[in-house]
Amino acid sequence: MDISLLANLAYIVSAALFIFGLKMLGSPATARRGNMLSALGMLIAVAAALTDQGIVDFQWIIVGVVVGAIIGATASRLVAMTAMPEMVALFNGSGGAASLLVGWATLYGSAEVQTFTAVTVLLAILIGGVTFSGSLIAYGKLSETLNSAALVFPGQRIFNSLLLLALLGCGIMACLDPSPDSPWLYGVLGLSLLLGIMAVIPIGGADMPVVISLLNSYSGLAACAAGFAINNNILIVAGSLVGASGIILTNIMCKAMNRSLTNVLFSGFGAIKQGKAIEGEVKPISVEDAYYILEAASNVCFVPGYGMAVAQAQHVVKELGEILEGNGAEVSYAIHPVAGRMPGHMNVLLAEADVPYEQLVEMDDINPRIENVDVAIVIGANDVVNPSAREDEDSPIYGMPIINVDQARTVFVLKRSMASGFSGVDNPLFFGENTRMLFGDAKESISGVVSEFG
Amino acid sequence: MEVVFLTFILVLSIFLGFELISKVPATLHTPLMSGANAISGITLAGAFLSSGAGMATTGTILGTAAVAFATINVVGGYLVTDRMLSMFKSRKEG
Numbered sequence: 001m002d003i004s005l006l007a008n009l010a011y012i013v014s015a016a017l018f019i020f021g022l023k024m025l026g027s028p029a030t031a032r033r034g035n036m037l038s039a040l041g042m043l044i045a046v047a048a049a050l051t052d053q054g055i056v057d058f059q060w061i062i063v064g065v066v067v068g069a070i071i072g073a074t075a076s077r078l079v080a081m082t083a084m085p086e087m088v089a090l091f092n093g094s095g096g097a098a099s100l101l102v103g104w105a106t107l108y109g110s111a112e113v114q115t116f117t118a119v120t121v122l123l124a125i126l127i128g129g130v131t132f133s134g135s136l137i138a139y140g141k142l143s144e145t146l147n148s149a150a151l152v153f154p155g156q157r158i159f160n161s162l163l164l165l166a167l168l169g170c171g172i173m174a175c176l177d178p179s180p181d182s183p184w185l186y187g188v189l190g191l192s193l194l195l196g197i198m199a200v201i202p203i204g205g206a207d208m209p210v211v212i213s214l215l216n217s218y219s220g221l222a223a224c225a226a227g228f229a230i231n232n233n234i235l236i237v238a239g240s241l242v243g244a245s246g247i248i249l250t251n252i253m254c255k256a257m258n259r260s261l262t263n264v265l266f267s268g269f270g271a272i273k274q275g276k277a278i279e280g281e282v283k284p285i286s287v288e289d290a291y292y293i294l295e296a297a298s299n300v301c302f303v304p305g306y307g308m309a310v311a312q313a314q315h316v317v318k319e320l321g322e323i324l325e326g327n328g329a330e331v332s333y334a335i336h337p338v339a340g341r342m343p344g345h346m347n348v349l350l351a352e353a354d355v356p357y358e359q360l361v362e363m364d365d366i367n368p369r370i371e372n373v374d375v376a377i378v379i380g381a382n383d384v385v386n387p388s389a390r391e392d393e394d395s396p397i398y399g400m401p402i403i404n405v406d407q408a409r410t411v412f413v414l415k416r417s418m419a420s421g422f423s424g425v426d427n428p429l430f431f432g433e434n435t436r437m438l439f440g441d442a443k444e445s446i447s448g449v450v451s452e453f454g
Numbered sequence: 455m456e457v458v459f460l461t462f463i464l465v466l467s468i469f470l471g472f473e474l475i476s477k478v479p480a481t482l483h484t485p486l487m488s489g490a491n492a493i494s495g496i497t498l499a500g501a502f503l504s505s506g507a508g509m510a511t512t513g514t515i516l517g518t519a520a521v522a523f524a525t526i527n528v529v530g531g532y533l534v535t536d537r538m539l540s541m542f543k544s545r546k547e548g
């Protein structure tokens with residue numbers, strides 16, 4: 001039988017395995033096996049690709065695989081769970097780079113490149129390039145090697161429009177003469193990388209979850225484009241699955257912030273509007289008093305934000321959760337979709353601290369029953385529990401869905417001091433009638449409460 | 455005709471992707487993304503040909519770099535996803 005036919009049949013099997021794998025991600029109970037199925041699918045696809053008759057020399061393939069496997073395995077083992085967003089940003093980037101390079105190399109492979117192939121090659125270079133440089137900037141912002149605030153300068157839109165025009169021009173010229181040495185090709189390459197940078201710098205810290213999701217999607221689309229360039233089905237199938245996944249997550253993130261994607265991408269957030277100034281008095285509480293209230297509580301809900309991860313407080317939070325449960329209270333962890341720095345980040349951090357996944361609840365599950373919660377403990381979250389989003393039409397976050405902790409019987413807010421959150425918005429929650437501020441390092445405060453129980 | 459065929463596959467896969475992914479619960483969105491990173495390493499299947507077809511030196515260099523980048527995604531993506539998913543425990547497993 002024809003070997004290329006066999007390879008294509010193998011691709012069908014691996015596509016089916018990818019699909020099953022994603023389906024099993026539908027529940028935490030089956031997710032791990034799903035990931036393994038997906039990996040098996042990848043193994044089959046890769047093995048099938050190696051049978052290609054066009055491959056005459058395996059030497060460099062082996063070099064590439066060994067180098068990549070060492071880097072990938074080391075990174076995946078060493079990365080801290082708090083640093084997952086940075087890791088995913090880098091993976092997005094390397095996916096983009098791979099597709100860019102495959103597209104580019106295609107031009108060296110064939111003597112005469114058809115226009116359709118040329119267009120897809122350029123798309124692979126464009127999307128791959130944007131993904132690569134954009135992801136590096138996103139990584140820089142997340143790891144705070146770059147300033148994480150939005151960078152906006154006068155004439156930015158005009159500059160970007162010119163950039164797009166130049167890119168289009170270079171693209172058309174490169175399509176007309178698709179040779180690997182064409183200066184237009186280098187033009188497309190350089191401008192794509194620049195576009196990636198320009199696309200991410202105007203996006204501020206709080207919007208990074210949207211950017212990572214979007215770049216995740218691009219890395220899939222780049223694989224798709226490369227699939228078109230080299231006529232490979234499995235690249236198209238797998239690439240579009242990833243593309244769809246990224247788009248869905250982007251959409252969820254945007255909805256959770258009540259912003260349109262255009263608004264996230266093109267407006268530097270925060271500087272424009274200022275909500276009502278809030279007046280009132282905050283009511284601090286001591287660790288000891290917090291203990292007395294918690295001791296009597298029968299329903300406690302933790303609302304964690306990225307601040308909890310920064311303070312490395314998740315383990316001691318879990319300890320307190322267990323003590324409260326032992327004390328007869330119902331304990332849950334309510335997680336806002338944009339809490340943390342990427343979709344689902346807080347869930348991973350709590351899972352790492354051995355919180356069973358049944359206790360991790362979503363915003364829409366907790367809000368209808370928030371009035372039954374005796375104590376809501378807000379740790380390192382700010383904007384996602386800010387009642388201005390519901391009440392103050394002038395607030396920049398007005399309309400954003402929040403966890404309504406202010407409607408719980410008592411709210412503890414753990415906070416280092418009275419500084420405002422990532423988006424620089426005042427939070428009337430801190431001045432609420434039923435709010436008590438537990439000032440200090442979150443980890444120390446919780447440890448204090450835990451030892452009171454002891 | 456080839457173009458139409460490939461586009462056909464593209465459109466169907468996108469629809470399938472939307473159906474599948476919208477069923478993934480929020481609690482697994484981070485592993486979903488790193489798993490997607492791994493899947494986008496499928497470019498490896500294309501990179502082999504670029505690296506091993508005995509093309510001009512520049513082409514081989516580009517292809518080999520592509521193999522390395524894609525392998526980072528595949529190996530790193532699956533391993534880190536597995537590491538994360540292994541931490542999600544049910545109450546029963548205690």
